[in-house]
Amino acid sequence: MSTKDERIPTRLYLITPPRLDPAGFADTLKAALDAGDVASLQLRLKTEAGDTAPADELRRAAEILMPLAHARNVAFIVNDSPEIAREMGADGVHIGQDDTPYKEARKIVGPDAVVGVTCHNSRHLAMEAGEAGADYVAFGAFHPTDTKVTHSRAEPEILTWWSELFELPCVAIGGITVENAPPLIEAGADFLAVSAGVWAHEKGPAEAVRLFNLLMNP
Numbered sequence: 001m002s003t004k005d006e007r008i009p010t011r012l013y014l015i016t017p018p019r020l021d022p023a024g025f026a027d028t029l030k031a032a033l034d035a036g037d038v039a040s041l042q043l044r045l046k047t048e049a050g051d052t053a054p055a056d057e058l059r060r061a062a063e064i065l066m067p068l069a070h071a072r073n074v075a076f077i078v079n080d081s082p083e084i085a086r087e088m089g090a091d092g093v094h095i096g097q098d099d100t101p102y103k104e105a106r107k108i109v110g111p112d113a114v115v116g117v118t119c120h121n122s123r124h125l126a127m128e129a130g131e132a133g134a135d136y137v138a139f140g141a142f143h144p145t146d147t148k149v150t151h152s153r154a155e156p157e158i159l160t161w162w163s164e165l166f167e168l169p170c171v172a173i174g175g176i177t178v179e180n181a182p183p184l185i186e187a188g189a190d191f192l193a194v195s196a197g198v199w200a201h202e203k204g205p206a207e208a209v210r211l212f213n214l215l216m217n218p
């Protein structure tokens with residue numbers, strides 16, 4: 001088992017606000033991505049009812065936002081839709097337990113794309129996803145969140161358990177802020193997936209990205 005000092009530093013995985021005007025959001029995104037290291041950006045657009053946004057909305061947002069991410073060496077992940085991920089040339093897709101099943105998603109996006117899977121607080125779901133070929137497993141929610149209605153609560157121990165047993169990266173998600181992030185980093189999260197903790201930070205998204213990076217690369 002590697003000690004904390006030997007570990008590869010945890011990195012930031014940004015998740016877009018669920019509703020946005022891509023042209024109006026572009027400058028905010030550029031400032032956030034220029035403020036520090038960001039591993040990936042997930043395009044997660046939802047209707048008011050919480051369903052996946054219509055395909056044309058996903059397409060337009062990807063057309064505008066993906067080049068900004070790629071210009072800064074930030075991977076662009078599409079949430080929910082492997083078809084849009086493939087069509088737009090995204091770096092991958094994130095699927096939950098109620099989305100396209102892993103095998104089907106992998107067939108659509110191909111062997112070289114990233115496929116991430118929601119595993120809630122389940123060791124079983126994570127081992128199943130890893131066994132199937134997922135590129136990362138996501139555990140959550142670690143804290144209360146207004147961004148998504150959640151039914152599972154994960155504890156930092158699941159990150160330590162995973163990191164000590166498996167090479168596959170693990171992502172922590174759910175209500176993560178600069179203030180509550182340190183125990184998740186310590187526990188072994190390879191990535192912190194954050195939405196409101198960055199976009200709604202009181203000092204602005206760029207400062208939030210800077211502060212998260214201070215935690216991850218002290």
Ligand SMILES: Cc1ncc(COP(=O)(O)OP(=O)(O)O)c(N)n1
Pocket residue numbers: 042044079080094095096097098099116117118138139140148171173193
């Ligand atoms: C990195 C990451 N982890 C978990 C989720 C949640 O996915 P899902 O359960 O499919 O819920 P929605 O995000 O689609 O509402 C995620 N998107 N990203």
Ligand SMILES: Cc1nc(C(=O)O)sc1CCOP(=O)(O)O
Pocket residue numbers: 015118120139140141142144145146147148150173174175176193194195196197
């Ligand atoms: C998209 C998502 N999935 C979760 C899970 O528990 O699987 S929690 C969540 C919301 C993430 O946004 P914020 O950083 O604003 O809490």
Ligand SMILES: [Mg+2]
Pocket residue numbers: 079080094095096099
């Ligand atoms: Mg989903």
